[in-house]
Amino acid sequence: MTTDTLRQYFEHYDQLLLQHQHYWQFNPFATRQWPWPNSAEQIQQQLHHQLSQLPNPLQPMVTDKTVRLARPFWLSNGITGRKLAQIDGFLASFTSQNPVVEWCAGKGHLGRLLSFQRELPVTSLEWQANLCAQGQALAERFKLSQRFNQVNVMQLAPASLPTDSAVVALHACGDLHRRLLEQVTQSGCCELFVAPCCYHLQATEDYQPLSAIAGQSLLRLSKADLKLAVQQFITAGQRTQRLRNIEQLWRLVFELYRTEVTGCDHYQPLPSLAKQQFSGELKDFINWACAQQRIPQPQSRQLPTFVEQAKQRLLLVRALDQIRQLFRQPLEYWLLLDRALFLQQCGYQVRLQQFCEVSDSPRNTLIIARRH
Numbered sequence: 001m002t003t004d005t006l007r008q009y010f011e012h013y014d015q016l017l018l019q020h021q022h023y024w025q026f027n028p029f030a031t032r033q034w035p036w037p038n039s040a041e042q043i044q045q046q047l048h049h050q051l052s053q054l055p056n057p058l059q060p061m062v063t064d065k066t067v068r069l070a071r072p073f074w075l076s077n078g079i080t081g082r083k084l085a086q087i088d089g090f091l092a093s094f095t096s097q098n099p100v101v102e103w104c105a106g107k108g109h110l111g112r113l114l115s116f117q118r119e120l121p122v123t124s125l126e127w128q129a130n131l132c133a134q135g136q137a138l139a140e141r142f143k144l145s146q147r148f149n150q151v152n153v154m155q156l157a158p159a160s161l162p163t164d165s166a167v168v169a170l171h172a173c174g175d176l177h178r179r180l181l182e183q184v185t186q187s188g189c190c191e192l193f194v195a196p197c198c199y200h201l202q203a204t205e206d207y208q209p210l211s212a213i214a215g216q217s218l219l220r221l222s223k224a225d226l227k228l229a230v231q232q233f234i235t236a237g238q239r240t241q242r243l244r245n246i247e248q249l250w251r252l253v254f255e256l257y258r259t260e261v262t263g264c265d266h267y268q269p270l271p272s273l274a275k276q277q278f279s280g281e282l283k284d285f286i287n288w289a290c291a292q293q294r295i296p297q298p299q300s301r302q303l304p305t306f307v308e309q310a311k312q313r314l315l316l317v318r319a320l321d322q323i324r325q326l327f328r329q330p331l332e333y334w335l336l337l338d339r340a341l342f343l344q345q346c347g348y349q350v351r352l353q354q355f356c357e358v359s360d361s362p363r364n365t366l367i368i369a370r371r372h
């Protein structure tokens with residue numbers, strides 16, 4: 001894609017997000033009543049039309065069944081179905097002949113299949129020693145040219161990747177893929193294939209645009225905004241879905257109780273908790289939350305009233321979430337285009353391509369960059 005095309009895509013999404021900020025840049029949890037004059041149906045109708053007019057910045061998926069057929073079954077042992085589908089899609093889009101560096105490799109499944117199928121040397125970077133050891137053992141068992149390097153990629157010296165390498169990264173979170181883009185461009189690596197994920201996993205509170213063009217945008221993104229870009233519930237299993245419902249209800253119960261006790265209706269966020277905490281008892285959660293915010297614990301008999309009110313509030317939260325969800329994909333495109341524009345600005349030819357089905361991973365976009 002040319003700079004102009006990428007810039008045009010970016011501007012479309014930037015304008016859309018800015019124009020409708022009030023529909024997505026707020027916290028549904030802290031909202032007590034329907035905030036707009038129009039009904040949910042009216043808003044959805046109006047937005048659906050506008051959203052359908054936007055250009056799609058992604059190139060369609062390349063399906064190459066030979067990738068799967070060319071592989072002996074034992075090579076992919078231990079890789080779950082969805083991960084394997086992601087890797088197959090990634091491989092179908094991987095067109096390089098250069099030695100490969102695999103960024104944040106885990107057990108290096110992608111690198112292992114790549115090394116076997118393309119007969120390329122692969123260096124897999126990973127900081128967890130046990131994952132490196134397991135990955136290295138598999139590579140040796142299959143006599144592959146894949147070597148693990150146990151490093152913290154955040155502490156690599158600047159420009160420390162080989163210039164002639166094709167760097168691959170499957171699902172590198174927030175700062176890990178930001179650092180990857182810095183390393184690749186500083187080192188002048190010839191090719192990059194990266195599937196970003198979890199944009200909100202970053203050290204800074206607010207989003208720092210990478211490209212000069214996004215730097216000029218009036219859009220300011222907090223971590224909570226960045227979470228929206230990956231907030232999709234379609235691949236969650238039933239248990240996860242159930243626990244998420246309970247979590248939302250319990251957090252609202254606490255929020256209603258806290259407002260009553262303190263008289264302060266300014267929303268106070270609680271820290272995040274592991275999902276399994278929500279398979280316990282409501283009163284334990286409330287007691288924990290009270291300790292967090294140093295307020296007295298409720299009597300057990302007080303809770304049912306708050307639960308009933310919370311159920312009502314949850315309906316509102318759901319309706320507001322549905323409107324916000326309409327902006328999830330535009331926001332993710334905005335973030336992907338910022339990365340693409342940054343690479344272009346650093347002298348790369350860039351395209352965005354879908355590499356697997358959403359059902360295999362909702363983070364299914366590959367940024368493919370080649371140095372001019």
Ligand SMILES: C[S@@+](CC[C@H](N)C(=O)[O-])C[C@H]1O[C@@H](n2cnc3c(N)ncnc32)[C@H](O)[C@@H]1O
Pocket residue numbers: 103104105106107125126127128131151152153154169170171172173176
């Ligand atoms: C989301 S997993 C992705 C693993 C693999 N690419 C895949 O798709 O299955 C991220 C990996 O990055 C590794 N990691 C996290 N922080 C790292 C760091 N600072 N340096 C190197 N590896 C890191 C984790 O140990 C984990 O294996």
